[in-house]
Structure formats: C-alpha cells, structure tokens
Amino acid sequence: MKMKKLLLLPALLLTLSVGNVACSYHNDDNPNEYPDPQPEPEPEPEPGPDINQKYLEAAYTSNCFMVKPGQSVDIPILKAFAMWNLYAEWLGETDLMGLTPEPVLLWQDLPGLITNVGLIPGQQAEEGSIAVSTADKVGNAVIGIRIGGAIRWSWHVWVTRYDPDAELVAYGKIYTWDNNGDGVVDYTFMDRNLGATIDKAIIENTAADSLAACGLMYQWGRKDPFPGDHDFRRSNSTDYNYFESKPIYDTSGTLLTEGSATGGTGIRSVKTDTDLTRTGLAKSILEPMTVLLGAEGYSDWYCSSKPAEIKKCDTLWCGTRGKTPFDPCPEGWRVPANKNDKFIWNGLENATTDYSALGVFPYAGFRYRAGGGCLKNSGFGASIWSGTPPTGIGNAYELSIYISPSEKRPIIKSDVSCRSDGQSIRCVKDA
Template sequence: MVTISSCRYESDDDPVIYPEEPESTSDTIAAPKPEEYFRALSLPNSYMVQPGETITIPVIKAYAVWEQYKDILRTKLSREATLSATLLWQDRKDLVASVVLTENEIEYSEITVTLSNNSGNAVIAFKVDDIICWSWHLWVTNYVPENNINGRTYEWDNNGDGISDYIWMDRNLGAISSGIKLTYVDSLDACGLLYQWGRKEPFPGDRDLKAGFNNTIPRYYSRTIYDIDGNILEETGSIPGKGIHTTPISIDKAVHNLYKAITNPLALLMHDRKESNPYEEWFISWDTKNTDNSLWGTNIGKGVFDPCPEGWRVPSYKNRLSPWNRLDNASTPYSRLGVFPLAGVRRHIEPQIPVGSLIWAGEMAYIWSSTPMISSPEEEVDYLKPTPGFAYAYQVLSNYSSTAYIGKSNAASIRCVRE
C-alpha cells in the first residue's frame, strides 16, 4: 500500500519508518480560498529577468497545483512542514548571487532571487520537508520582447486571411542570442533549452553543434551547469546523480510520473525499452494508460505547466493549421520568423543510442507546439480525449523544414508566442 507524508510517497515495502504527521497547529492561519488557488494556477513557471535584478516568486502556485492534481499526486502539501528554497542549477557559475525564502503565512511565502550582471538560465526549487514540490526557470536576459528591446518579435498570419494569428519571439526559450550573427558561438547561444512535451522543467542543450546524424555512442555532453557554489553538476546518463540524468518511467509504477516530474526537475523521464508501451509518453499512467493533452494548454488558453514567461505561451494550432503554416523554409539563415538554430534533441528512442542522449545538434531541430497529434491536422482537437503520445512540432534541417510530429518524451526546443 502507498501512503503520503508531506509531498512524499511511502510504501509498506519501504524499510524506512517515517514519523506520523503531527496534528495541525495552523488553525489560526487560514488556507487560501478556492478562487485564490484558481488564480494561482495561471502564475508563470518561468520569469524573464534582467541581469543584476532581484525577483520575488510567490510559492502559492505550488500549493495550488498540488491541490488541483491531488487525485493524481495522491496528496496535498502539508501546512506543517519545513519550507526551504534553493538554486537547483545555473548555466553560469556566477549567475545567481542569492536565494532567500521569506516565510509569511505558509502558502503566501515568497522566494527572493538576486542575479549578477550576467545572462543565462537558472532553476529555483521550492522544498517542503526537503522534497522539491515546485520549481521555476529564470531566463536572465536583456531581451524585452514586449518592447522589441535587444531583439524583436514577428507577426504571423498562418492562413493568409490578412489577420495576424501569432506574435513570435525572435529566439528560442532560454536562448541568450537570437542567432542573427550566424557565427558558431552565436548559433550555439541561440539554441536555448530543451523540454519534454508537457513539462515545465528545462534541460540544457548540447555543448557543441557537431553531434550529427551518425552518432552511435551515448552522448551526455550537455552545456555545463553549476550549483550555488560554482561546483559543476555532472550529467550522469542513466545513473542518478546531482546533475541531469535519465530515469526510466517503469521504476516504481505506484508513483505517478507527474509526481516524478515535479519532484525531480533534473530527471528526464523516458522508457527503458523493457516495457511494452506504444505511446512514447512520459506522463502516461500504468494503470489507466490515460494521458493529459492539456498540460501546456489548449487552443483557447495557456496550460498550468506551460514553460513560457508571463504573457507568452507555447504555440497551439489555430484555424486548424500549424502555427508555422505558410512559412516556406525556416532553413534559410534569415527566415520570415527569424533564425532557427539546429539545436538537436534529447532523443527518446533511437537505435543503438541510450534514451536521453543528445543527438542531431548542428543537423536538425524540432520546435514544439502545444497541440497533441490527431489522425489528421484538419480535425478539431479534442483535448480531453486520450491520444497516442505524440505532439506536433516544426522540424528544421539545414536544407528543409516542415510540420512534423514526435513522441512527447523527446526533449526539444520551444519558441514562445504572445498570449
């Protein structure tokens, strides 16, 4: 039997004996009302921050999500637990100067993060009894897309009716360059971060652009990440460690994979090929085989797990057409939607290559949409209907680009559009 303490699963087979939950002593501190939780669900999972700034992050979204998904996560966050916050990783060892948790009234606590004068990416974790129960991506950049400062945006009409359907950023999520200089370093900086479909947790991309198509060895050579003290967090492949690693979803089937995703933002959740599963799906539960097609939202709104900053979202199909429809060729150095760097992917399934390997950097990129695959792109998407574990994306090669679909367990690029 599985039970819960704080935000941790416990099992009768677990040799560790956990103490019983203490009786509540927080009667004088009222829990947020349902409408407050509802509003908190729309708070962003990532923040665009200028170098040198200080940002304050409300933690109420963590409590709202665990309340909203309690049937899947099988618990709510304890109001009696010890709270803490920490830097999980940064891709420059001097990017984050400090992380401080201010405990107000439990759910109304806040995390204050002070940044250095550098650009880059960081992930901040919120812990309840030392278990990560939510995390946020900080995109530290001088780019201000709302005002076209240090970059620009692109309007796009995907059906040719003369009405703008999308406003695109000019770079990938997490990129510190738009890639417009077309130098090797600039192109690498433009790659940004990689995401498994439906997850808010970012993963660093390849360290170079030379992986190619013929890579037949395990490749865990991602961009270096560091802890708060500047120590390198080595990527460890299929072996759990302090850095990025791959976790088979077949491990501990009693625990839902959404729980694993939230509590371990460093883990890529992928199949180990020992289980028969036709879905290429990290989220899918083993008992019902159901998925959730709305993690990143639908064609009418942004999802709870959308990784784009406030005011932006992962693009969805519109007019029953791809967000990139009418984009003739994104492989040119300067397409009508800017430069699309060949960032590669974290591959879910590839012959002779262990799952989670980095592949195709410098050769290919996929850019996610939030729209799950259906039998025909012209069909109206039913986001409540379980579908196979694929989603639509935009495939870009050095000499070709088109709409495609890939398994949701792959980690690919994102380019945000305005809400």
Template sequence: MEVIGIKLQKAVLIMMSIVSMSGMSSCEDRLDSPYPSTGGGKTVEVSLSVGIADEDDAARLTGNPVSSKVSGMASGFGFNVSLGSTEITKAISVEFAKPDKLYGLQIVQYKFGSYDTAPIGKIDLSSSDLEIGSSFTGELSDNDGDYCQLLVVARGKNTVGTFTVGSLMGKKLSDIQKDTASVSMIEAITPEAYAANSNVINAMPYVLHLPKVRLVNDGGTYKIQSPDGEDVRILLRRLAVRLTLSWKNKYVSKGYKMNQILLKSIPSVYKIIPTPNENDGYPSLMDQYRTIMLPESAVKDEGSYSCWVPAVVRGKSAKATSDYYRTKENAPKGSAYATFVTQDTSDGKKKLNYRVYLGGPSSHDFDLYDNTNYIYNVMMSHTSLPVDDRRVTIIDPIPASENNGNFVPTSNCFMVAPGGAFCFNPYTYYVNGSSVPNETLQDWCGVSGETLTKPIKSVKVLWQTLEDGDLGDPVLGAVNTYAPLTPDDDHTNIVDLKRGESLADARIYCRVTPNTSGGNGVIAGYSGENGTGDILWSWHVWVTDYAPSSIGSETVLEENRRKLVYKQGSNTRLPMMDRNLGAVAGYDTVPNKELERSKANGLMYQWGRKDPYRSSYTNSVIPDIPVSETIESPMDGLLSCYRGDGITFAMISFDYSTRVSYQTAYQKPEVMYKPGKPDLWSSNRDSTYIYSWGMGGDKGAHDPCPSGWRVCAKEDFYPLYSAWGSGSLNLVGDKNGVNAGGYLISYDDTNRSRGSYYRLPGYWMGNSFGQIGQFGYYWTRDIKGTDLDGHGGYPLRLKSNKTAWEMTVGGYEKEALLIRCIQERAN
C-alpha cells in the first residue's frame, strides 16, 4: 500500500491511502439508508473504507522553503526554545489514543468547487458505530463522471451518547464551514479522564475533506479515485491540536519567580473545516479568540502543561531567520503564542515577559496543524537581564505621572499615539480653545468655592480593546496588578491621580503602552480610594497615530492627518475627520480586506451621552444579534473589550426598563439604558439634555469628541447627497454596500473622484445589535426638542442597497449609533 499526501487550499493537510479495491465488494456490508441524488448524475453504489491517520509529530514535520537563509539562534541570550519529539511518550499519552470505532460517521458529497450549493449525495451512518478500517458500500452520485468533493466526518460521541459535532446532512459546504464542535466535550478528554475511562477519546471528532475526486465504475460498484487515477481509502484526521509546554526558569536564582503563564491567540471554537483567507491561513483574523491562563497550581518555576487547541495556520515568515527573530514584529498576524511572566520577588512591579511563538520545527513556521502533537521545551537560563533578546520584555514600570508634563485640554475623549503620555485637569473642559468649568462634574463633587467635598480620589482603567478584535496586545497596556476592590489593585503605570482634591491643580495622568496598532479604552475617576465608591466621570482614550489639526479651513490629504472639507455649491463646511470616532483607520478608498474595513467601525453612542460602547466585529452580514441584560463573555459578531489586565472580559449591561439622570448614567458608563416608549434613556428631557451636544451653539459638556472637535450637525452631511440633504448618495464608483462593507461617498462637488469611506457596521437597536453589514447610522448633534416620544434625533442613515433616507427627524434617542467629528472652529 502506498500513502500519498495532498493539501486542501495549500494549508489544510490531509492524507489519502492508495489501495487496491479489487475483491472487496463480496465482503462489504451496506450500512446506510439510501439518499436520492439531488444534483447531476445518477445514484450509484460506492465501495468505501474509512480509517484514522496516525498523529503527526511536529518535530518531524518539514516546512516549505522560504527565500531567506535560516541561521542558528544566536548564543548567549539564555532563553532557549526547542520543539521536542513526541515519540518517547507514544505508549502512554492521551495524544496518541484513538477511538475504538467511528462514531457518528457522515459523508456529504458536493460538486467540485462548489461551496454554496446543496449536496448532491450523502451517506449517514450515525446510527451505526462503524469499525475503523472496515469496508462498506453506500450510495452517492456519479456526478456524470465529473470531479466532486467529499466531506467525511466521524462526529465523535461522549460516554453519555452525545455527538460532539451536530449533523451535517443536507447542509451546504459554506454552512458547514460555520459549524463547530463542542469545545467542552473535546477539552474533557484529559489524561486523568482517559486513565479512568479510555472511552473518553471516543468524543474526539475526525475529519477529512477531499476537494477533488471522482467516482469511477469498477465492475458495477463505484470507487473513489484521486485526480491521478489512484484508488482512495480515507484516513480521517483528528480535529484538535495537542499542545504541550515544558519549561524551566533557572533565573529564579536571581529572584525572578514564575508568576503567570498564558496561551494567547487561541481560537475559541473548533471549526469542522476551515475557511482559508487570501493567504491560505485560518481561522479568520476576525473570528473569536481566547487566552488560556494556566491554573495557579501549574505555574511553577519548572513544570509542564498539556491541552487541546484548534488548528491555527498563519504560514511562513521570511523575516524569522532564527528563533531569536520569532518576535511580534516578524510573526504573521494572528499567530498563536505562549507568554511566561516572571516577577521580581522583592519588587512585584518588575517582571520579565518571555514570548514564545508556536509553530513547526523551522524558525519560519507559525502553523499549528490538526492531528499534530507539539511539545515545546522552554529554558530561561540567563544569568543577567536579557536586555538584547527581543523576545523578552523587561517590565520596570514607572508611574504615569512620572516624567509626564504633557498637559492637554480636557475633553471627554483624548487622542494619544501608542507609547504617548498626557495629563489633564478633570474638573474642566475646553470650548473653542478655552478652558471652562465642568459645572456638572463640579456639582457632583460638591464644589464650594475652591473646596470639593466629594473629590475624585482614585482613577482606574475601566476597559480597553486589543489591537484586532481578540488578537494583539491591550492598547492601553497591562496594569501593574489587576485585583479589583483589593489593596493590591494597581493601575498607576497607566493612570495616576495627583491633587484630586484641588479644583485648579488636580491632574489625571495617563501613559499608554508602545508598539500597538491602536484602539480604544476608558479610564474612570472614583469617589473612593483605589477604585471604590462611585464613578464620578470617565474619559475615552483613543489610541491612534491619527493626528489631524483642529484648526484650519482646508482639506488635508496626508494619511494620518487627513481631514475633509465637505462642499456643495456655495455651501462649505468646516473640516471633518476622515473616520468615525474611535476608529482605528479612515480610508479614501474602499479597503480590499475585511480586517482593514473593520478598522473603520469606530464606537457607538447613545444620543446626548459621552460614553462609548463597543461596535460590531465580524466579516459576516448579521441581521440581528439578540442580547439579554448582560454580555459576560465574548459574543460572536461583537467587538470584545477587556479590563486593565488585557485578559479579563469587560462586561456590558442593558437596562430595558429604567430612565435615569445624567449622574446615574455616568456612574455606570458600561450600562446602556434602553427602556420602551418614550424611546430615550434620560429621565429628564430638559434643556440640559436637548443641548447636551451643543445644538445651535457651542460644544456641550457631554460631547464625546476630542478637544477642538465636536459632533457634526445634520447640515454637515448634506453634501453627501445629490441634492442639499436629500436625493441619492454621491457614490465614487458603483460599489455594492454589502460586498464593500460600506460606501465610498463623494464629499466635494468640485472633485467627485475624492471620497470618504463610510462603514455599515449596524447599530444597537432595542434589545439587540442588528443590521451588521446592512446599515450605518450616524448621530448628529441636532434633535427635535418637542418630540416627547424620544424620536427626535436626526441621524445620517446609510443602507446597503445604496438608498439613503433624507436627514429627517425620527432617530430613536436611546439607540447607540456612530459619530463623526467636525472642527469646532477654523482658527
């Protein structure tokens, strides 16, 4: 018997065994119930044999060659990582166990190259537990002799009879690409559980996708042949990767003790078959990912840890010419890695962070394949601080207040570049370049003359994003110690407060981590020490390289300073930002990649509030995501936010019955108040509320835009229409809104080739997040004050079918929509 290997879309390794099928039909059993063919061709009887492939040993894999020369790791750094062979553990380890039968076996047949059509054939053996390697016959379509695809899945079954993977019968291949296996059932297959009952391995799914085969008549019974004309016996591959970390921290002798071990950028689900991206990598960078934190009992200076994880295929990096160069800068985006954090026993703020990118035996390889066992041996043997090893970060933080004299105008949003620092007086805000008292906050703080009876006594990181959804580093940074409501909770490396009791001299200091691509966070001032008491006010920190000037009256096209003057006829507006508030990027073309498009989303805001809320984050069109009263863990389709440690998920809550005052709302900036009619969150629709964003006058105290900028008026968007504020959109090109994720809209009637990209990320509507990829709603600062039903907003409404509603009243004020900011003044 000859064994050959083929690839699915260059990345998904699968295996077929070539055997002689002659003489088999006389002893084969027919186990399935026939299904009629639903495609071209006739239904025929097919001879099949399904086995299970042996697991691959990562240390023995051979990587594809790359253009750069591979050199050995530089000596002398004392941080060594090697990929060990699993051969020595083969007789005793769960990673080499196999099920005793094929449980829940299903075979689905599709036309060659088709992902969005119904199956043309199927065999369901779910009711029969098939012996591994046995021969049987079933009915499929001959597809008129043309090539077809076969998906073969042993779905796995646990000890109580539950299948790990749902039924695949009747589904399109594109739908199966969205299907997942039960994470809890796979991860319940532990060495301890296997030692107690070897049948637990039966829950593991085994999968093979044959993208190009044909059914060939062999004496009346059909058999499967490869494109080379070889007969095929199917060898299924284990869905999960087996990952083992083994480490030894010799630097403990210098006082640095192992404190934390994490596995990062791990997919949250096990997809049955991958959906490769344009680089043949998978899963999608816009899927959900998680951090696996090793339990405290496993965090020792010498130890090991094993677990199942989904496959992560990111390809090769020519820049990673040795292990020393397996760094964030050189790793493909989304690569999985482990971090080992050691802590100085005499000064807990001092730490060493060792990053180990996972992958194959070549330094270029950043892939974790299914059906493969990986063992990483990690040794910290340096005798002094590894100052020259870029895989190791030396953490010796200083307070955010130290060496930070960058005093900036106060606003509800601060724009800061990665690695930047600033400070501000929390009791003021700026209007038209001048400082004015924040009378609302001062009133809540009990100001009397220059005295505050309830001052801000502490400041903390409330939440922050990672760089790309669930991937990348926290954009504000990891706080010294995340231990909420305990004396050990220490955020002073990112946010610090000095003289909080002084109305004139109070300062909040902020310093964000360097080397990120940007994102968002919120810091909050508390009435009590160390994050206790009420939140008195909170501020949005927009981490971005974008730095447009807030003065001037001309269009600027330089990428990171781009601002646009909207013109139509004699009507010319002040310059507007080229992106949504909180967006990581703005574009003057339609981005080709969905990940790049997602960077244009920005954050969402209820009308009249300063507090930002998360937006969508997905490459799918999703009409509706129902939400209950809390979101306590990552939810498919929505952007995830994290606490000060960059690991703990930041919960968001919804109150569907209560209207509240500004003070109550601002005490709970992570709560969205969304009662029924009247459809507004505020309990008092008075002048403070109506003019909160400065309608008809100067910028308001509740305006969420950065200093020098403010929420657009409805007239600022009128040049986007063929008529002044009505008619069709002035599109640049005829892009489909769904396919492009938004529109490139012309803003200047003197040059219709120029456009600004407007995203369609959906919005918070009622008790759901809906219309993702179909609608983009943008608040303006205008409101109809006499509309007591809460329908007084004037939003810019964009729809994916290229129609745009005129900018008329009707926006429900409780809903959270996008915002664009425009300059307050020209000079």
C-alpha cells in the first residue's frame, strides 16, 4: 500500500550574534597587523527526530496485547497519530495535533473484565499511553482512543494465562509445521485461536471447553475482532436473522445488543457503500464495532467507488516486510502466509475438535457476508484465515474444516472465502 510521504522540516535555525562588534588593532611601530578575533563557533544543533521514521516504527507496533488476569498493560497511542499521518490519502487529511486523546472501553466479553482504562498522567498527547487494568478473569476487550470526537485507533486486549513465548509454554502448547516435507520447520503455531478463553494447559474435548477455544472472528485484512457464536448450532443452514453472538458489555457491565444497520447497541452489520464520504479503510478504523459488508457486486469490505475508486488491497495482512500495521496478532506473532509455493496447512490430514497434528480446531463457524453478517456453521465447521490472497477481487485463502453430511467426518481443504466474511485466526511466530 502506498504511504503518504512526509517532509521533515528543520526545527532549529542558526543565528548570528550582533551584540558585540570586534575591531582590528593597528600599531604603526609594529609591522604586524592583528586580525579580528574570531568568535567561538556555534555548536551544531542536535538532530531533530525523523518524523517519517518515528511514525513508521509506531505503525508496525502490535494491535493485540496479551495480559495475564489481574495484571495491567500500557498501550502507546502514538500508532493512532502515525497511521492518520502515513495513510492520510485514504483516511482523510486530519490534523490531530493539539487535540486531547480520550481512551474508551468499546466492549468486553465479561462484565468487570476490565477494571480501569485511563491515560497515564504527565505524558504528552501523542507520546502518551493508555493504562488498562484487568480483573482475575480470562476474556477479551477492545480499547479505543477517541481524538477529535472519533475513534482513531483501537486495540484488542486478550486476557489469558496462555504464554506461548515462555521458555516452558504456560497453560498450553505451541506446534511446529513443515508444509513441504523437506524436514525444515516452516511455522510455529499457537495451540488455540486468537482470543480463545480456554484456561487450561490441555484443551479437553467437551462442549464447554471447545466453545471457549473458539476465540474471536475477523474480517480479512482488519485488525479488530468480533465475538463469535454464543453456542454450537450444529447446522450449516443460513438464518439471515441469526445474530446471537457471544454477549459483550460496556464499561458499566450493560449488555450491548447486536443488530443490523439500524438496530442494536453493540456489533452492527453495514454495507460499505452505505456511507460514500469515507473509504472502506477509514470506516474499518473509525467503526471497530461494525461488520463491513462488501458493496453490491463486491465481496470485499475494502472496495469503494467513492470518495476514491479503490478495487482492493492484497497486502493488509501480508506485506513485503512481513507483519503489517493491520495484523491482529500479538507482538512476535502474525497471521500466517503461504510458503514454498504451497498452502500453509499443506499436508494436514486430520483435524477435529479433539485431535490434530496442530492442536484443537474448534467448530467456531463464521460470519457470513452473503447472509448480512449473520452467524453460521458453529458446531459444524471451522474457517481459519490465511494472510495470502489469491488473484482476483474480494477473496482470500482459508483452511476449511467441516463435517461432511454424507461421510459424517471432517473434510479438510484449502478454500477461498469472501474477505467480508468473519473467520478465526491461528497466529504463527513472526520470523
């Protein structure tokens, strides 16, 4: 994706002192002439910060923070300022400098999961941080920063005891995978979906544990999660009115109801072309609780005909330098991409809720773009995003696992799905 280039202006100017005038000294008895004494040279100014470099570094910081129950995390807000500068061409020319940032809890999936959200006192606006404190519970929350009356960025807080980076992995496992059979490890996977609320070292094969292992759902290329199904429906039928996702709550513990474009206080499903004043990318940032459905004729939430014609962006999750500014995984992890000219999960032959060479793949189902964002297939199938898109507009590769009605067993395959669909993510170690 093309970024706006910023010009670095010099902050300091050298000045000459004119307060003292130096004179030449002449002595007719002395043939020597003494030149004017030279003033001490002005020290070179300290180099100012390279704004481009500072913002670029901030842009690549993570959008998800893993924190243990009962502990706190500080979230730097510089990324919000960086993204609205670097991506101004797509987000709109907006000057955020001088405006007061306001942190806000957008939602939590357990009442009282987040006990405090506030700016750390004494810090300058764009250099500030949000302090987030959690209760002794596991769950998920989304924290936003409001500047100038609008949400300018948001972060997922994953409250979990799982620590995949520990020398001895805590409360779970990690799995390695060789996708081309050459004996070289190509991926190191987490043992659970992003946002899973399982709180045990081993994910057992029970309905409750599998539901807790389902995690959250993401539209391809977006950083913000959406809650999945509240129960296993165990059907692949499409109910266009079925929006019974896992409950989410506001800061006071009030239930946020889910609905369509005109209903609900929580997650909403809206067609991208409903508002033609902003690009799809801008809407995805300004509206982190809105499922964006592709405009008529498109299956990609990113596409737009106005205010600027945008067909697609294939690098939202897979850039030339690896992990991208929109990647939803925690620091050190990323959405997996194809390697060796082969599919990520090439060679995976067994995958069910109770067994797989890569851990448990719960039947979380997905959010269906063609069904208006309704929930579908929970207890019946699993869809896990790949970061690699195929050629064409509106699709992305996925790992598809579903129960065959005829054979009564899981069918595992590489498939393509609409980028407006909401699916699970299984993060891999970022190389």
